[in-house]
Amino acid sequence: MHTLKFTAESISNGMVERDFTVGDVPGVLWSPASGATDRAPLVLMGHGGGNHKKHPAMSGRARLLVAGCGFHVAVIDAPGHGDRPRTAHDEEEIAALFRAREAGEPEGAIVVRYNSHLAELAVPEWRTVLDALQELPEIGADGPVGYYGINMGTAIGVPLMAVEPRITAAVLGQHWPDVLAEKAKQITVPIEFDMQWDDEHIPRESALALFDAFASKEKTLHANSGKHKELPRFEADSAVRFFARHLGRSVAAPA
Amino acid sequence: MHTLKFTAESISNGMVERDFTVGDVPGVLWSPASGATDRAPLVLMGHGGGNHKKHPAMSGRARLLVAGCGFHVAVIDAPGHGDRPRTAHDEEEIAALFRAREAGEPEGAIVVRYNSHLAELAVPEWRTVLDALQELPEIGADGPVGYYGINMGTAIGVPLMAVEPRITAAVLGQHWPDVLAEKAKQITVPIEFDMQWDDEHIPRESALALFDAFASKEKTLHANSGKHKELPRFEADSAVRFFARHLGRSVAAPA
Numbered sequence: 119m120h121t122l123k124f125t126a127e128s129i130s131n132g133m134v135e136r137d138f139t140v141g142d143v144p145g146v147l148w149s150p151a152s153g154a155t156d157r158a159p160l161v162l163m164g165h166g167g168g169n170h171k172k173h174p175a176m177s178g179r180a181r182l183l184v185a186g187c188g189f190h191v192a193v194i195d196a197p198g199h200g201d202r203p204r205t206a207h208d209e210e211e212i213a214a215l216f217r218a219r220e221a222g223e224p225e226g227a228i229v230v231r232y233n234s235h236l237a238e239l240a241v242p243e244w245r246t247v248l249d250a251l252q253e254l255p256e257i258g259a260d261g262p263v264g265y266y267g268i269n270m271g272t273a274i275g276v277p278l279m280a281v282e283p284r285i286t287a288a289v290l291g292q293h294w295p296d297v298l299a300e301k302a303k304q305i306t307v308p309i310e311f312d313m314q315w316d317d318e319h320i321p322r323e324s325a326l327a328l329f330d331a332f333a334s335k336e337k338t339l340h341a342n343s344g345k346h347k348e349l350p351r352f353e354a355d356s357a358v359r360f361f362a363r364h365l366g367r368s369v370a371a372p373a
Numbered sequence: 374m375h376t377l378k379f380t381a382e383s384i385s386n387g388m389v390e391r392d393f394t395v396g397d398v399p400g401v402l403w404s405p406a407s408g409a410t411d412r413a414p415l416v417l418m419g420h421g422g423g424n425h426k427k428h429p430a431m432s433g434r435a436r437l438l439v440a441g442c443g444f445h446v447a448v449i450d451a452p453g454h455g456d457r458p459r460t461a462h463d464e465e466e467i468a469a470l471f472r473a474r475e476a477g478e479p480e481g482a483i484v485v486r487y488n489s490h491l492a493e494l495a496v497p498e499w500r501t502v503l504d505a506l507q508e509l510p511e512i513g514a515d516g517p518v519g520y521y522g523i524n525m526g527t528a529i530g531v532p533l534m535a536v537e538p539r540i541t542a543a544v545l546g547q548h549w550p551d552v553l554a555e556k557a558k559q560i561t562v563p564i565e566f567d568m569q570w571d572d573e574h575i576p577r578e579s580a581l582a583l584f585d586a587f588a589s590k591e592k593t594l595h596a597n598s599g600k601h602k603e604l605p606r607f608e609a610d611s612a613v614r615f616f617a618r619h620l621g622r623s624v625a626a627p628a
Contacts, residue, residue, distance in 0.1 A: 315585075315594070326581075329596075330570075338605075339570070339596035343589065350593075352618070356611070363607070 122250035140250045144201045145194035148180040155256045159365035163193045164267025170200030186358045187367040197239040233273035234297045240274045262365040280304040287364035289357040295328035302331035309337040310360045317346045377505035395505045399456045400449035403435040414620040418448045419522025425455030441613045442622040452494040488528035489552045495529045517620040535559040542619035544612040550583035557586035564592040565615045572601045
């Protein structure tokens with residue numbers, strides 16, 4: 119069993135930020151500055167491809183979740199990302215992706231293949247990290263757990279949730295259904311799913327097919343006009359309200 | 374020109390409720406109890422087929438808009454609905470709809486046809502009522518105006534907005550694209566559009582086609598699992614936030 123070791127601690131924007139490791143996996147745990155050790159629900163977040171655990175998209179969403187609901191929020195670096203080493207295979211796949219982009223060729227097949235590989239590595243890592251996080255008294259073994267990850271965060275989140283009953287609600291989106299749709303059919307917890315209506319990488323029908331695949335009785339699709347990278351900021355606010363509803367918290371008034 | 378005449382006034386649930394008429398059209402104007410005569414944005418609401426201006430779906434949404442943002446909210450009875458007389462044509466169409474329902478036949482063609490007829494009557498009525506409402510000092514001729522109507526409220530709202538530039542944001546949804554899609558192509562203001570993913574009356578592809586038709590640069594589709602009548606309550610909260618963003622108000626903390 120791997121235990122969680124805190125390696126650094128700082129305070130900013132009303133959050134306690136604690137860096138940690140579980141085995142070789144580096145992560146960050148954000149908590150309310152006014153109650154970092156108070157018991158509260160946990161939201162796991164998966165970062166996007168090419169990003170890392172403290173990318174502004176992660177710290178920004180964490181701030182909304184921590185300030186809005188007092189949640190604890192944990193992110194780990196995916197394999198080959200952030201503070202983790204890249205393998206020769208990682209380098210090859212990234213080079214293939216960049217070649218496709220420069221040539222103006224579709225990148226879907228490469229992203230699907232590489233993300234699927236990373237998910238195979240990341241799923242057991244997440245389960246071990248969740249074991250270790252639940253050893254902390256402020257999280258506990260029986261507290262509610264959500265998952266929030268778009269793009270690569272969904273490529274990892276869907277297979278994780280297919281085998282992980284501790285995650286009881288998730289905000290996902292912006293991925294192809296290949297590989298993931300079969301896993302999504304095993305997921306029954308409430309889902310909010312984001313897609314971009316004019317996504318230049320993920321065909322509209324593909325995004326709709328992945329949403330359709332979830333077996334969840336309660337699921338909501340949010341489709342916004344705009345291209346792949348134009349997901350509106352207000353969807354992060356919506357995610358906070360989703361987790362408030364499903365993990366049992368109310369949302370504080372906006373600052 | 375028709376002027377607005379107030380015919381009754383009461384206070385409940387923190388709202389002033391003022392009944393009014395504009396010519397033959399009866400309506401209701403809900404305003405904050407603590408500032409019924411304060412200038413604030415106006416939201417017009419269209420009720421559903423078979424309902425009326427004070428149906429609980431209307432008063433409930435009004436309460437969220439008034440308490441949450443201090444908006445004024447106006448609803449009028451559609452032709453043949455609420456306090457308005459039914460014509461022989463209304464009776465025939467309603468009988469045709471009930472026959473189809475009892476026989477388990479699709480009702481879409483009848484609803485589309487009848488709603489289109491009602492919209493032809495209702496659009497000029499709404500424009501006259503809006504003229505009259507804008508004579509009130511608490512609304513004014515230059516204040517922001519939104520429109521919120523699902524089902525028949527969308528059948529009337531889409532042709533209204535196609536000719537009415539004063540409406541600058543709308544929450545719509547749950548209707549067939551026949552008749553409406555061509556009008557939706559003329560609409561460019563921000564739209565939030567609700568559909569039910571498992572709607573037993575409106576085929577999924579039809580709902581997606583109507584959303585797709587809007588020319589709006591900013592548009593958001595909210596698709597929820599469930600049947601036609603199972604639109605989740607939280608979509609009304611989302612509508613309040615949509616109007617707060619687009620009509621220039623912030624949302625108060627939930628009571």
